[in-house]
Amino acid sequence: MTDVAAITPVSKERRIAASRWFAPSDRLFHGLTMGAAIAVLLLLGGVILALLQGSLPAFSKFGIDFIYTQAWSPARDNFGALAPISGTLITSFIAMLVAVPLSFGIAIFLTEICPMWLRRPIGTAIELLAGIPSIIYGIWGLFVFAPFMQRHVQPFLINTFSGVPVLENLFAGPPYGIGILTTSLILAIMVLPFITAVSRDVLETVPAVLKEAAYGLGCTTWEVARRVMLPYARAGVLGGVMLGLGRALGETMAVTFVIGNAHRIQASILSPGTTISATIANEFAEAMGATYTSSLMALGLILFLITFIVLAFARLMLLRMNQKAG
């Protein structure tokens, strides 16, 4: 603010000379920022092109069969993506089954039930937890959670459901500790802060008058949440869930530690499996031969396409929510 006094009078000529640079400088800066914005588009284009180029040998060798065959044999140079694809979809699905109700519960707790003084600390803690890198969840899963599952949860599941049709096959086999179920639960913990944070933000945009009107009519907290808040915030909440799903699908480190890396599709969710990201993380650096590397690239391409669709949908939903709020 002291600058004002410090300005010295400048001659007219110098001012005119300076003003000559205004238009070109502005054009330059405009061009520079626009170039950076276009660079972001090129980045995405580059990712897709690089993955396409990398996966071309695999697709030209196996054709479209690559997507729905299960073989994964580096020794025979024969690859199929079905096991990793199904592993990715199944683990993410189970993770969402666990994480979504929990996140909603927490979000409703934070917006409607929690005493005011506790809201900020808990909300902040959840946001901070969303920033913890996934490798931490992975290492905890490997050293703490998998042994716990092996000793307590899995034997219990196997014993309880033995003899029950269908469920018997779902919870079959020796308790390895690692495997599909353990991975799904770790993923659920990982995306929990994420979905909770988005859902809470969205639920907080519900106008207070709407809620107060419902409470005034004698609605219970549950009825307000179910009939007023959720319908109002539906698009945003769905966006948050899809964002979490996108994370679960693409998550690498938390999965790689505990999935077991087995290229077989088995009925039991206690058995080890693999996901796209875990396969790439485990095998890429050591992959020998063009077909092997290319097959892993093709897996990456498939993963990118799946997450792209999910994330695009999530963003559209959140955009719709923003327009509503704005």
Add this chain to the structure above:
Amino acid sequence: MVDLYSRRRMANRIVVSLSIGAALLGITWLVLILGQLLIEGFGALSLAVFTEMTPPPGSTGGLRNAIFGTAVMTSIAILLGTPIGILAGTYLAEYGRESKLAMVVRFINDVLLSAPSIVIGLFIYEMMVIHMGHFSAWAGAVALAVIVIPVVLRTTEDMLNLVPTGLREAATALGAPRYFVIRRVAYKAARNGIVTGILLAVARISGETAPLLFTALNNQFWSTDLNAPMANLPVVIFQFALSPYEDWRKLAWVGALLITMAILAVNIGARALAGRKAS
């Protein structure tokens, strides 16, 4: 026969307790993870962690080269990614606004923001590692920079949008050209917010493992050569945790603790900065 009123109250009570239960369960779960991390990490923490190199299997050592590598690659990634992110964010907030190009860039950026990081690793492998013929710290840093751009872009745009239009109009009325208004008025007003974005990007990339696995790879020795593979905390944690050696596993816990602490500190700092602006 229960009347409607008590049924509604019952349903409410059940849902409220379920919701409180969910909150308790979620928080306990997360506290368990952090608690275990603190116990294991601090249990194995010593000065040697900062002064010695990553050891061969079966002997003690530290993480000095890995800490150095992570610091170097994170810094380079920030230096590479931040200018692009800030400039592109400026375009969206100041020039592009609601234009077609701006809308598309905004959407693509949001997708990139949460794209799987292992795919970024594959992309850089295809673009850099293959052409260079070997893994390198450069490739790792560029992979991280690709993750930095969307984070910085997003916060820059958001923060510039918070700058009151009146400020810009006042400067324009004094005869200042557009670029001058943006650089001297808008940036100045949004400075804290933009720095917050950079800090968030630091927090985001310093724990990223997947994009480094086949770009920077790892290096057991001290190396400052950016054209060679470089050790880094996340990949060291990954390798050591999966190894059967007790010493390595301990170091993995220490590394995990260091990363988590650093990220929490940066995140809290970012929040403090953003909060100061709001008040």
